[in-house]
Amino acid sequence: MLKAEHTTPDYAAMLRVAIEEARAGLAEGGIPIGAAIFRADGSLVSRGHNRRVQQDDPSIHGETDAFRRAGRQKSYRDLIMVTTLAPCFYCSGLVRQFGFQTVVVGESRTFQGGIEELREQGINVIDLDSAECVEMLTGYISARPEVWNEDIDVAE
Amino acid sequence: MLKAEHTTPDYAAMLRVAIEEARAGLAEGGIPIGAAIFRADGSLVSRGHNRRVQQDDPSIHGETDAFRRAGRQKSYRDLIMVTTLAPCFYCSGLVRQFGFQTVVVGESRTFQGGIEELREQGINVIDLDSAECVEMLTGYISARPEVWNEDIDVAE
Numbered sequence: 001m002l003k004a005e006h007t008t009p010d011y012a013a014m015l016r017v018a019i020e021e022a023r024a025g026l027a028e029g030g031i032p033i034g035a036a037i038f039r040a041d042g043s044l045v046s047r048g049h050n051r052r053v054q055q056d057d058p059s060i061h062g063e064t065d066a067f068r069r070a071g072r073q074k075s076y077r078d079l080i081m082v083t084t085l086a087p088c089f090y091c092s093g094l095v096r097q098f099g100f101q102t103v104v105v106g107e108s109r110t111f112q113g114g115i116e117e118l119r120e121q122g123i124n125v126i127d128l129d130s131a132e133c134v135e136m137l138t139g140y141i142s143a144r145p146e147v148w149n150e151d152i153d154v155a156e
Numbered sequence: 157m158l159k160a161e162h163t164t165p166d167y168a169a170m171l172r173v174a175i176e177e178a179r180a181g182l183a184e185g186g187i188p189i190g191a192a193i194f195r196a197d198g199s200l201v202s203r204g205h206n207r208r209v210q211q212d213d214p215s216i217h218g219e220t221d222a223f224r225r226a227g228r229q230k231s232y233r234d235l236i237m238v239t240t241l242a243p244c245f246y247c248s249g250l251v252r253q254f255g256f257q258t259v260v261v262g263e264s265r266t267f268q269g270g271i272e273e274l275r276e277q278g279i280n281v282i283d284l285d286s287a288e289c290v291e292m293l294t295g296y297i298s299a300r301p302e303v304w305n306e307d308i309d310v311a312e
Contacts, residue, residue, distance in 0.1 A: 052228070058254070059215075059224045068215045072208070072306065093249020093270070098214070114249070150228065 011104045014038050014082040015128055017047055018106060021062065022084045022136060025049035031147060032136050035062035035083040037070050045079060046070035053147060063091035067098070076100045084133045086113040096121060106133030110141070167260045170194050170238040171284055173203055174262060177218065178240045178292060181205035187303060188292050191218035191239040193226050201235060202226035209303060219247035223254070232256045240289045242269040252277060262289030266297070 014036060021034025036047040048065025052058050060068075063083050073079070076098040081087075084106035087095060092114025095103055102124045108115055115125045141148045170192060177190025192203040204221025208214050216224075219239050229235070232254040237243075240262035243251060248270025251259055258280045264271055271281045297304045 056228055057224055058228050059220055059250075064215055068213055072212060072214050074306070088249075089253040090246070090249040093244075093246040093252075094215075096249075097245040150230070 009038070009040060009042055009080065011080075011082070011126055011128060013042070014080065014104055015084070015106050015130060015133075017044065018062070018082045018084045019130075019132060019136070021047050021049040021066075022133075025051070025054070025062075026136070026140065028054050030054045031144075032140050033062040033083070033085050035066040035081065037066050038080045038082060040078050040080065045073075052150075058150075059090075061088060061091050063087050063094055067094060080104060084130075085137060086111055086115045086127075087118075088113045092118055095123060102126070104128065106130040107137075109134050110137050165194070165196060165198055165236065167236075167238070167282055167284060169198070170236065170260055171240070171262050171286060171289075173200065174218070174238045174240045175286075175288060175292070177203050177205040177222075178289075181207070181210070181218075182292070182296065184210050186210045187300075188296050189218040189239070189241050191222040191237065193222050194236045194238060196234050196236065201229075208306075214306075215246075217244060217247050219243050219250055223250060236260060240286075241293060242267055242271045242283075243274075244269045248274055251279060258282070260284065262286040263293075265290050266293050 017036040018034040022032040026032035030053040031050040034049040037045040046066050046069040048062055048069050050062045051060040051065060080102045081095055081100045082104040086105045086108035104126045106128055107130050108127050119125050173192040174190040178188040182188035186209040187206040190205040193201040202222050202225040204218055204225050206218045207216040236258045237251055237256045238260040242261045242264035260282045262284055263286050264283050275281050
């Protein structure tokens with residue numbers, strides 16, 4: 001269910017930014033998951049990517065990195081969280097706690113995370129089912145399964 | 157339901173460390189919520205506190221701070237997350253995602269967060285109902301309601 005905006009936000013363009021972040025992470029030797037936060041008018045608030053490997057910090061998933069880089073915001077209700085991969089339970093909790101109403105995910109084939117629960121909570125989750133996102137991440141998982149398992153699959 | 161350890165972990169002693177962290181945060185001008193991560197044998201893995209105000213970073217709740225300071229761990233299943241206040245949805249998601257099986261909270265009167273859902277997921281949540289924790293936080297909320305509302309109540 002899209003909000004009644006004058007124009008539908010260009011979610012595919014937003015995802016491009018998150019994909020750029022994922023590729024930047026990959027180039028750094030990290031897990032290729034990227035995220036970005038936008039206003040409803042399409043303007044960028046912040047962008048980030050998973051930095052577990054780079055900073056040796058398991059809390060820095062892509063969504064959390066973008067969130068941190070957004071600084072303190074008065075409200076998140078009108079902001080859009082965009083991520084190359086369905087957010088894990090941690091980052092789904094971030095979305096819920098801080099009141100984001102819209103989440104755009106590049107894909108949820110590789111990992112579903114908490115998107116069903118987000119939908120149950122009335123949050124608008126838009127899944128763009130991007131083949132590029134699937135290929136980028138599955139390629140990494142094939143190459144570095146131990147890092148992936150450590151990162152996101154630990155609770156499975 | 158406590159695990160079948162030889163001896164029951166000394167949860168009250170663990171909470172003391174989290175309270176010390178909360179008081180350290182308060183002394184820095186921050187929100188007095190502290191956390192610590194312990195092994196089942198009572199040895200300390202890491203400790204941290206809310207640093208929203210100090211670092212201008214809304215992601216650094218007490219639990220996330222302690223988690224970051226623990227570095228990359230192979231598994232969290234045998235670790236105990238101890239926090240002065242019931243974890244919010246974000247930090248409850250952290251607990252769930254990374255597979256902590258035990259959470260000790262100082263209190264859940266001021267804020268319930270996600271502890272009911274954690275219990276539904278089979279996670280052992282031990283609520284010590286500490287008057288000291290309640291007084292420390294409610295005192296802060298009375299003095300600085302705007303910071304509290306920004307921090308944790310945004311999604312309510």
